[in-house]
Amino acid sequence: RAKLEEIHARIDDRRNLLPEMVKRRNQYQAVLSECIRRLDQLGRVYAEKASRLETLRELAETHEGFFEGVRAVMSAHKKGVLKGDYAVVADVISVPKGLEVSIECALGSSVQDIISDTTESAKSAIRFLRENRAGRATFLPLDGLRSHSGKVSDLNASGVVGLGSELVSFDARYERAIQVLLGRVVIVDGIDNAVAYSRKASGWIRVVTLDGEVIVPTGAISGGIRSGRANNLLSRRQEIESLEKELSQLESERCSVESERQSAVADLEKVSLEIESLENADAEDKLLMVEAERQASFAEQECRRIRSEIDVVSAEIEDVVASLKKELAAAELLSDEVSKASVENTTLDDIVAEAQARLEKLTKERSTLNEELMELSVTLAAVRERRAGLEQSIVQLESSIADMKLRRAAGMEEMERQSAASSANAGERSELVQRLSSEESALAEAQSKLNHLTEKRVDVSGRYTAIDLELKKLNHARAEASESIRSCDVKEARLEVQIAQVAERLQEEYGISAEEALARDEPAEVERGTATEVARLRREIRAMGIVNTGAVQEYQRISERYEFLVSQRADLEDARAKLQEGIQEIDKSTRDLFMNTFRVVSEHFDTMFKRLFGGGSTELTLTDPSNLTETGVEVSVQIPGKRLQNLMLLSGGERALTAVALLFALLMARPSPFVLLDEVDAPLDDANIERFADVLKEFAGDTQFVVITHNRATMEAANTLYGVTMEEPGVSKLISVRLTDESERRRVGAEVIASDSEPVGVS
Numbered sequence: 001r002a003k004l005e006e007i008h009a010r011i012d013d014r015r016n017l018l019p020e021m022v023k024r025r026n027q028y029q030a031v032l033s034e035c036i037r038r039l040d041q042l043g044r045v046y047a048e049k050a051s052r053l054e055t056l057r058e059l060a061e062t063h064e065g066f067f068e069g070v071r072a073v074m075s076a077h078k079k080g081v082l083k084g085d086y087a088v089v090a091d092v093i094s095v096p097k098g099l100e101v102s103i104e105c106a107l108g109s110s111v112q113d114i115i116s117d118t119t120e121s122a123k124s125a126i127r128f129l130r131e132n133r134a135g136r137a138t139f140l141p142l143d144g145l146r147s148h149s150g151k152v153s154d155l156n157a158s159g160v161v162g163l164g165s166e167l168v169s170f171d172a173r174y175e176r177a178i179q180v181l182l183g184r185v186v187i188v189d190g191i192d193n194a195v196a197y198s199r200k201a202s203g204w205i206r207v208v209t210l211d212g213e214v215i216v217p218t219g220a221i222s223g224g225i226r227s228g229r230a231n232n233l234l235s236r237r238q239e240i241e242s243l244e245k246e247l248s249q250l251e252s253e254r255c256s257v258e259s260e261r262q263s264a265v266a267d268l269e270k271v272s273l274e275i276e277s278l279e280n281a282d283a284e285d286k287l288l289m290v291e292a293e294r295q296a297s298f299a300e301q302e303c304r305r306i307r308s309e310i311d312v313v314s315a316e317i318e319d320v321v322a323s324l325k326k327e328l329a330a331a332e333l334l335s336d337e338v339s340k341a342s343v344e345n346t347t348l349d350d351i352v353a354e355a356q357a358r359l360e361k362l363t364k365e366r367s368t369l370n371e372e373l374m375e376l377s378v379t380l381a382a383v384r385e386r387r388a389g390l391e392q393s394i395v396q397l398e399s400s401i402a403d404m405k406l407r408r409a410a411g412m413e414e415m416e417r418q419s420a421a422s423s424a425n426a427g428e429r430s431e432l433v434q435r436l437s438s439e440e441s442a443l444a445e446a447q448s449k450l451n452h453l454t455e456k457r458v459d460v461s462g463r464y465t466a467i468d469l470e471l472k473k474l475n476h477a478r479a480e481a482s483e484s485i486r487s488c489d490v491k492e493a494r495l496e497v498q499i500a501q502v503a504e505r506l507q508e509e510y511g512i513s514a515e516e517a518l519a520r521d522e523p524a525e526v527e528r529g530t531a532t533e534v535a536r537l538r539r540e541i542r543a544m545g546i547v548n549t550g551a552v553q554e555y556q557r558i559s560e561r562y563e564f565l566v567s568q569r570a571d572l573e574d575a576r577a578k579l580q581e582g583i584q585e586i587d588k589s590t591r592d593l594f595m596n597t598f599r600v601v602s603e604h605f606d607t608m609f610k611r612l613f614g615g616g617s618t619e620l621t622l623t624d625p626s627n628l629t630e631t632g633v634e635v636s637v638q639i640p641g642k643r644l645q646n647l648m649l650l651s652g653g654e655r656a657l658t659a660v661a662l663l664f665a666l667l668m669a670r671p672s673p674f675v676l677l678d679e680v681d682a683p684l685d686d687a688n689i690e691r692f693a694d695v696l697k698e699f700a701g702d703t704q705f706v707v708i709t710h711n712r713a714t715m716e717a718a719n720t721l722y723g724v725t726m727e728e729p730g731v732s733k734l735i736s737v738r739l740t741d742e743s744e745r746r747r748v749g750a751e752v753i754a755s756d757s758e759p760v761g762v763s
Contacts, residue, residue: 011282011289018282021275028268035261042254046247052241056236065236069135070112073125082100082128084121089113089140093178094169094241095234098210099161099187105212106164106185109235110138119144140177152186152205156648159193160186161210166742191223191268299555499683591628597669598622598633605665612661612691635662655685657692664695667703677707681714693717 054351063071066088067738076082095103104111114137116122122139129135140308152163161167185206188194194207198215201207207215213223503514598620606618616638623632635647637658647658660680667675681689689711697717707714715721721737 008289011286018275018278021271021278025271025275025597028264028271032261032264032268035257035264038257039254039261042250042257046250046254049243049247049250053240053247056240056243060091060236060240066090066112067135067137069129069137070114072129072132072134073114073137076125076128082121082125084124085117086121086125087115087174089115089177089181091237092170092174093234093236096167096169097238099167100235100238102208102210103164103168103182103188105214105235106187106206106208107417110181113138113177113181115140115142115174117142140180142173142176145176145180151632152184152201152203154197154200155186157193157200158195159189160197161189162187164208191221301510310499420502449622543656573676587629594628600669601662601665604668605662608661608664608668608695609658612657612688612695613639617644618661652683653685653688656680657688659690660695664699667699671702673703675703675705677709679707679708679710681707681709681711684711688715689713 014574033343035651037711059065063074070088072090073082073086077084077086080426089107089263093103114122114125116125116139125137125139129137154160155163164185164187166375167187168178168182184199184204186197186210188207191209191213194209194213194215198207198219204217206217209223211223213221215221219724247615268284348659458501468737497709499514506512506514506517546703600616602620605620609616609618618638619636621634621636622628623634625631635658636644637647638644639654641648647655651657681692684692690713693714693716696707697715699705707718710713719739721735721739723735725733725735727733
């Protein structure tokens with residue numbers, strides 16, 4: 001029973017564990033399916049991108065999409081026909097994402113310019129294009145390029161993205177070429193900021209917006225939609241690099257998914273092995289359970305046999321006890337008879353002796369029966385104990401048998417289901433047998449056709465072999481004929497060369513043509529030694545070289561030209577020395593004048609700044625003190641209550657008031673009779689405008705100011721007002737007012753502000 005319970009416990013544990021294992025197996029199978037799907041998807045994407053990358057690389061190697069001349073030069077350079085270093089601008093720069101359109105418009109057709117290492121390389125390439133009629137190309141020789149002088153300033157202005165040469169990336173050896181193309185190109189976010197920046201910019205600067213609008217230094221603006229292939233040329237390299245990175249990422253992702261797939265396969269195999277082990281163990285336990293049921297059945301039969309034996313022994317014991325009781329009763333009757341006979345007659349001694357003998361015999365039988373009774377009693381006790389143990393075992397076995405019967409019933413149901421499935425499989429099997437028979441008949445028919453076709457194939461193969469042999473003979477004959485023709489062609493070409501050489505020799509040495517020589521009837525007679533003498537004379541003539549009959553006149557002409565050029569060179573050298581001395585004097589005086597003016601302006605700027613701001617300090621510094629002719633000036637100011645900082649870090653009003661202070665400082669250093677100010681007071685508040693007006697009045701004594709303004713306080717400080725008003729729609733009217741006193745100024749200023757007028761000019 002304990003063994004059966006242990007088997008049942010193991011089977012129950014497996015039944016509880018098996019669903020979880022099956023669930024895990026299904027999960028691993030799902031993970032494996034997902035990994036396979038992802039691998040297939042990654043494989044398709046990888047193949048597509050790899051194909052696109054290969055196509056782009058082929059286009060880049062052949063320079064497809066470039067001008068004919070560019071393709072010809074790069075192809076010749078690749079084949080080694082052109083020596084030197086050549087590279088196309090589109091191939092050497094890498095444009096960040098979002099700047100393709102602006103850089104395209106900034107470069108224009110220069111995106112297909114060829115960068116060469118030297119001027120000689122560029123000349124060789126141009127000569128190659130001209131000789132081969134292969135088109136035109138523009139070259140940028142690195143040793144002959146001249147970059148723009150000066151730096152582009154105010155790159156921190158509103159909307160400025162940066163300088164074109166600084167936004168793209170390239171190899172350092174091409175820096176000079178890129179500086180020439182993009183060193184003076186400023187990229188701005190929008191057209192409004194581009195226009196504002198171009199108005200403030202000084203020098204040759206091209207402003208390009210992110211949408212492709214271009215503002216050239218002359219002020220012309222170009223824009224709109226542009227179609228072409230330059231953008232493809234610029235983005236091709238970027239796309240190649242992007243595809244290489246994407247392929248690397250896809251490869252890494254594929255490796256990761258492949259490791260996941262291998263892990264899922266390993267886990268699936270492990271779980272499948274565990275499930276198989278559980279199923280095998282369950283089958284073994286079921287076999288053990290069947291064996292235990294068989295042993296229980298045998299124990300039940302043995303129990304029934306022992307019970308029948310116990311019943312037989314009990315019956316025998318009861319028979320023996322009854323017989324013993326009868327014998328005891330008979331002995332008691334005899335004892336009574338003996339006691340009666342002893343008092344009667346002595347004649348009865350024989351009867352008494354016989355009775356005593358009979359009594360002794362019965363006594364012995366009684367003792368024997370008593371011994372047998374004791375033995376049977378012991379046996380009965382042992383049998384009873386064994387019966388009790390068997391009864392207990394029978395109870396246990398009956399409960400186990402009942403449990404096994406329940407399990408057996410479940411097993412029978414399972415067997416019935418399996419039997420039903422087996423019957424269905426039997427139907428399928430019969431159908432498969434029928435199909436197999438039909439397939440076998442079709443196979444036999446196909447085999448017969450195959451044998452027939454094999455025979456035909458052998459026949460055709462024999463004919464093909466014969467034809468092939470004949471064809472080989474014909475090919476051999478044709479090869480021999482071709483070789484003979486080629487040999488004849490070679491001989492013909494050799495003879496033609498020899499004929500040409502002989503004809504040339506006749507023309508050069510004897511002055512006659514081949515036709516004239518062939519036209520002679522008989523060869524001329526030549527004396528002995530004539531050929532040797534002719535050869536000697538020719539050698540001497542060749543040693544003399546070409547005779548120039550006009551060498552004397554040429555010498556005189558060149559001598560006169562040489563003397564003239566020497567005198568001209570001396571004059572030029574003297575003029576250059578004098579010019580260098582003058583330039584040095586001008587540079588010295590210019591530097592002295594600039595430094596003196598710079599110091600004076602610095603002092604006046606500090607004074608005017610303190611007056612306008614009510615304190616603080618200023619600092620003017622040179623950006624390149626070693627080169628005063630091209631240096632810039634940085635303005636740093638300390639507003640009261642703040643730290644010293646650059647002009648660009650100030651607010652709009654502070655920057656405007658600082659600029660006004662610098663303007664008045666320049667006027668103090670170098671007064672001007674006339675100054676035009678266009679809305680310089682727009683960012684200022686009322687208090688700063690009053691200080692500005694006071695200073696303006698002081699300078700008005702030596703300088704005439706024309707101020708365009710909307711501000712009433714500035715108008716009140718003016719002597720004369722000029723304005724444009726529109727009393728009727730579409731009709732403008734010019735007004736002028738000369739102010740004599742303070743009240744008149746305030747009244748007119750209020751009227752002008754209240755009216756719908758254009759900016760007013762004050763004087």
